[in-house]
Amino acid sequence: EAQVTQNPRYLITVTGKKLTVTCSQNMNHEYMSWYRQDPGLGLRQIYYSMNVEVTDKGDVPEGYKVSRKEKRNFPLILESPSPNQTSLYFCASHGGAAYNEQFFGPGTRLTVL
Amino acid sequence: GDSVTQMEGPVTLSEEAFLTINCTYTATGYPSLFWYVQYPGEGLQLLLKATKADDKGSNKGFEATYRKETTSFHLEKGSVQVSDSAVYFCALALTGFQKLVFGTGTRLLVSP
Numbered sequence: 001e002a003q004v005t006q007n008p009r010y011l012i013t014v015t016g017k018k019l020t021v022t023c024s025q026n027m028n029h030e031y032m033s034w035y036r037q038d039p040g041l042g043l044r045q046i047y048y049s050m051n052v053e054v055t056d057k058g059d060v061p062e063g064y065k066v067s068r069k070e071k072r073n074f075p076l077i078l079e080s081p082s083p084n085q086t087s088l089y090f091c092a093s094h095g096g097a098a099y100n101e102q103f104f105g106p107g108t109r110l111t112v113l
Numbered sequence: 114g115d116s117v118t119q120m121e122g123p124v125t126l127s128e129e130a131f132l133t134i135n136c137t138y139t140a141t142g143y144p145s146l147f148w149y150v151q152y153p154g155e156g157l158q159l160l161l162k163a164t165k166a167d168d169k170g171s172n173k174g175f176e177a178t179y180r181k182e183t184t185s186f187h188l189e190k191g192s193v194q195v196s197d198s199a200v201y202f203c204a205l206a207l208t209g210f211q212k213l214v215f216g217t218g219t220r221l222l223v224s225p
Binding site for chain 1: 206
C-alpha cells in the first residue's frame with residue numbers, strides 16, 4: 001500500500017529539548033515536504049527536498065532543520081523547540097510535477113511547553 | 114504573491130442539502146488547482162484536481178471547475194452525507210514550484 005508514515009503521532013516536550021520527527025514514503029518519490037498546520041492559517045511549507053541531499057527552505061523554515069540522506073526518509077529536526085512551534089505537522093511526498101497529487105502522512109501533533 | 118482564499122466556516126448543513134464552498138486564487142502563472150479533504154484525526158487526501166482552464170475535477174459526487182476568468186475553483190456537491198463532515202482545503206501548485214499553497218480550510222458539518 002502506497003503510504004507516507006510519520007512518527008511519533010503525538011509528542012509533548014519542553015522548551016529547548018531537541019527532537020526529531022521521522023517521515024518515510026514507499027512510493028519512490030523524489031519530492032518530499034514538511035508542512036505545519038495552524039488554525040486560521042491553513043498549511044504552510046517548512047522545507048522541501050527535490051532529491052537525496054537536495055533540500056531548500058519553504059515559507060516558514062526558522063527553527064527547523066531537515067536532512068535527506070535516503071530517498072525514502074525525510075526527518076524534521078527541531079534543535080531547540082519553542083512554544084511557538086506547537087502545531088500539527090505533516091510530511092508529504094509527490095512525483096515531481098506541479099499537477100501531481102501530494103500524498104500526506106497522518107500528522108504529528110507537537111506540543112512544546 | 115500566490116495565494117488562495119476560501120470561505121470561512123464552519124458550514125453547517127442537513128443531510129442531502131446542496132454544498133458550495135467558494136475558493137478563489139491569485140497566481141502569477143497558470144496553476145494546477147486542488148481540493149484536499151481532512152477527516153478528523155487524519156492527514157489530507159486529494160479529493161479532486163484540475164490542471165488547466167475549464168477542466169472539471171470530480172470525485173465521490175464532488176466537483177469543481179477551473180475558471181480562469183474569475184480565478185475560482187468552487188467545490189460543489191448536490192447532496193451531502195454525514196460522512197462528508199470534514200475540513201476541506203483548496204490549494205494551488207505552480208509549475209516549477211515544489212509546494213502547495215493552501216487556503217485556510219473550511220470545516221463542513223453535516224447533521225442527519
